Every structure is written in C-alpha cells, then in structure tokens.
Amino acid sequence: MSTLLSPMTKELLFKIEIQHLVILKNYVLFYFIQIVKEFGSFDKYLWAFFGNKPIVKIYRDTPQVPSKTPKSEYVSKDLVKRGFRFVGPSIVYSFMQASGMTNDHLVQCFRQQACKSFYQNSGPQLT
Numbered sequence: 001m002s003t004l005l006s007p008m009t010k011e012l013l014f015k016i017e018i019q020h021l022v023i024l025k026n027y028v029l030f031y032f033i034q035i036v037k038e039f040g041s042f043d044k045y046l047w048a049f050f051g052n053k054p055i056v057k058i059y060r061d062t063p064q065v066p067s068k069t070p071k072s073e074y075v076s077k078d079l080v081k082r083g084f085r086f087v088g089p090s091i092v093y094s095f096m097q098a099s100g101m102t103n104d105h106l107v108q109c110f111r112q113q114a115c116k117s118f119y120q121n122s123g124p125q126l127t
Contacts, residue, residue: 031083046101049075054119055102065104068093 032042039045049071059065068089075096079087096102103119105112 028084035082046075046099049078050101054100054115055096055104056116056119057102057104059104059106060108062106065106066093069102071102072096 035042035045039048055071057065072093073089076087076089076092079092093102097104100115100119103112103115105115
C-alpha cells in the first residue's frame with residue numbers, strides 16, 4: 001500500500017529539506033573557512049599534499065587508470081577529519097584529475113604531453 005501525502009504535508013517536507021540543506025551548506029562553509037584561516041587558501045591546503053607539484057602517471061590502457069589512490073585516500077581522510085562529508089577517495093581523486101593535481105592521461109592522448117609540459121615550464125600558481 002502506498003500512502004498519499006497531502007499538498008500541505010509535501011510543502012512542509014519541502015521546507016524542512018530546504019532548511020536542512022541551508023544548515024549543511026553553512027557547516028561546509030564553516031569548515032572551508034577554517035582551512036583558509038589555517039593555510040591561507042584552500043588551494044594551498046590541497047597542493048600541500050602534493051609538494052606543490054602534480055603527480056604524473058604513465059598509463060597505456062584505460063583499465064590501468066585507478067578510481068582512487070593512496071594519496072586520494074589520505075586527502076579524503078583529512079577532509080573528513082576536518083568535518084567535510086561526501087569526500088570519499090574516488091570523489092577526491094576525480095577532483096585531483098579535474099584540477100590538474102594528477103595527470104593520468106593515457107600515453108597516446110594529446111593532453112598527456114601538453115599537461116606535462118605545462119607543469120614543467122610553469123607549475124601551479126599558488127597565491
């Protein structure tokens with residue numbers, strides 16, 4: 001049997017959900033600000049895990065590319081320790097890939113060498 005909710009109940013549940021999201025957003029912002037106060041910027045905090053240099057890996061086939069690494073597990077644990085949620089190792093590793101903290105383009109990909117050259121010539125700009 002399914003229970004039908006009245007429009008009034010649905011509206012109340014929606015308002016509670018919105019309030020919950022606002023509270024969650026404020027907590028995330030609070031933790032983010034704490035990191036900025038401690039490290040100067042969120043950028044510096046994250047790059048400190050990598051010695052301010054991206055990790056360059058050489059992969060020949062897509063199945064070789066991991067979904068998480070020991071480094072992403074370490075960063076994930078530190079973020080969770082600092083109060084963040086939903087920052088598992090796979091999510092952190094995806095962020096590392098998207099932000100250029102790790103270059104794991106396949107050898108035959110034209111971006112592999114381009115990314116590698118970029119960091120050899122200029123490196124990440126931490127401000």
